[in-house]
Amino acid sequence: MRESGDACHRALGPDGDPFVLVATGRHGLTVTAANAAAMAESVRPGMALADARALFPALRSGLAEPEEDRRALLRLARWCGRYGPDRNVEIAPVAGGAAGDLVRDHGLWIDITGVSHLFGGDEALARDLCLRLAGFDLTARVGLADTFGAAHALARFSAPPIAMSTPKPWISAPPGLTPDWIEALPVEALRLESATVVALKRLGLRRIGDLYGLPRAALERRFREAKTVSGVLARLDQALGRKAEPRRPLAGLPELWVRRGFADPLISADGLEAETGALLAELCALLETHGIGARRIRLVLYRADGTVAQVAAGTSAPVREARHIMRLFADKLGTLDAGFGVDMLAVEVLVAERFAASDIALANGVDLEASGNPSELIDRLSNRLGPARVFVLRPRQSQIPERAEVRWPALSGATASKSCGPVAAGHDRLSKRPEILLSRPEPITVTAEVPDGVPAAFTWRRVTRRVIRAEGPERIAPEWWRSLARRMPEAMERPGPQDPAPPLGAPLGEPVPRSSAPRTRDYYSLEDTSGAGYWVFRNGLYGDTAEEGPPAWFMHGLFP
């Protein structure tokens, strides 16, 4: 069952005074919205402001802010997540609006399929929604029906604006009876183009019910349009549930969702923490029932004033241990502002995974720390410092030292090891490598015999060091297939499992700033008079072509 709430413009002023919102239209200032008092004076949206003033000289006006309206509606849609995760705003031009480019019909929908029993049924849910919207001083209309199209029609053309005094301000079509409930509504309610509406009315088809008995073939022939989506037949079928209508939710739908409402809003941090813990325990029991673990979890706080605060946490392995998840949230809970109080908490599992055999220990809460499972530590570090600041090293098939390993965000741990392909091959035990690699090779000035002598002295970071012992050269040729890939980017180097894209912050591509193409490197391991070790290389060979330029020396790594 769908539900569509129709929220009108914000802040239309005190009910007593006629008030309109205006925007610059083709013929000067045009009314885009009017409050009830203005409507009573026959002021209508779409009128020129001058005409409205002629009707009612004391009319007050304000400038419309469509962007701000949109944002407010989005905030409201986010808040509506308390009724169901599948919801979004709906912004469509009003059917038959005289100034269709200005007048916008703002609405939002919530899919309450399988959710309403949590509130005690559809009617109870609608009552709760109406009461809260009225509490926010919003003029809204609420309709409930089997299909989205029907709910849309009911909300806009049948439901009264909600008010605290109205006993039942929503219109709800009982399941299965949708055709009967919308047949009396005008054809505009079917979300048709204004030209189509005019044509229908010219034919005497004023109500939706008039379309029921007509032969489909004739209807289709007459109202065949390029946009079949908004064709009469298509819209009618959607409203009656004969045709599916896919819609995009505001946010990705969670795999699992646990929520808890409170009669009195929570304000204290302790209360919030305790309730979050209880909710997580509930969630973890649910995860266990389904045999899955959470990889990404979101905690949503629905505040009493209609706003929403949320925090998310990721894990490097499937988790269903409430204690661990609570620890990830504990830091962030302190930074959240409870505002006027939180009247509902929800925990959503955004990404869930099945457990691998090796994760079973994790799930059952075996003494992880003694058995050396690092994933909890990774989760805590990554969630506090950011996933781009905690890494693991993954070897890669390359002889170029800075390409021989990738710094991989530890949070995506398990997937990384799979995608890296043959692992241990990247690390060669035989060749001498430093323990420290500078993040970028630094140019140095070297005294060495030409063409391929061992350096006798070098200047690095403004200090000249005399070389006592040296080993080398170890020649590392550039990877020709990569320069080929540079020339033909579309043919080669497709992002595949063999060559995963380096993560944020990893040294990418060529470290040598000046040269365009990679050159052959000769590496030397040096030791200076104090005994400190260095790993330097000469980029290029003497005798290279003129366009490549003379060879240059770089410091690349350090030995103790």
Added chain:
Amino acid sequence: MDPVAPNPNPRHPVHGVSQSRPEPLSRPPEAGARPCPDRNGELPLAVPADLNDVPAAAQKFAVDLPRQALIAGLQARIGSIERRERQISLQGSKREPWTSGASAIDARLGGGGLDCGGVHEIKSGMDSNGNAALGFAWRLAVRFSGQQPQASQTPILWCTTDRSIGEMGRPHGPGLMRLGLDPQRLLLVEARRSIDVLWAIEEGLKSRVLVLAMLDEIDLVAARRLSLAAEANAVPVLLLTHPAHAPAASTASRWRVSSLPSADHSFDSRAPGAPRFRVQIERCRNRPLACEGQPHVLEWSDETRRFRMVPGVVDRAHAPPKSDERKWRRLPSGLGAGR
């Protein structure tokens, strides 16, 4: 008396010693009595858990030690009992000592090696390229993972700030592999501020992983906090601090390490061989005596994965190979090739 039962009041033995001090000092030495029988890795649990035993135990040690040393020795011993009892209750098993491999150093440290539950501060000597301390720390980490059975699979946490990465670079997997450390065990944390580094170290300690961290400086409170966390979880921190800054207090030990000309290469006399370090212990919490004396010269072997004492500093004449000076040419990078 159950020897495993924890002492209800561990302070009592100290009073017991001070009350009965004159008597044991006058006793003749007993044959076979050793000053510290528990230092070589034996469980020190047979030590007095009862007030009545204390005078007798004190008599044993009253061999020929001066009074001050006796008290210091007993206090250190009590401290190690307390600390070790906590470790045992946490681990449920006895720990192997964490040694450097060079017996002269390990014997000085007391307890058979480095303290497994403490902060070890390592500073470079002012003269080297700054990497000697780091190289020494990596090698201690290799020793730790090799000797602690439960530490051979756990990750090693490496924490730095962005600034020190720009200055000192990053760990390089293939190089660590040569040392005997699986680079895939490494967990790298690159934090923006040093306060985040401290937090990450503490988190690592709570998860009982060995932590290597690089910081400019650490203040008194932070060092104490890390020290307590390390002690409570029985895992060590190797803390590399800038040599110019003041040393941290409340660390288990402090080392000053500088590089020395390497050993001779087995096959190539001109190539650098096994690295050598000049190591000075500047502080040792358990053994104040360890800090005295000349710096040690240690040599690391990649094959045996241990340090070795080098007898006497070999000061080779550092002369460049005899060659025609005209052949050497200064080549500023970017200038003409060959000419």
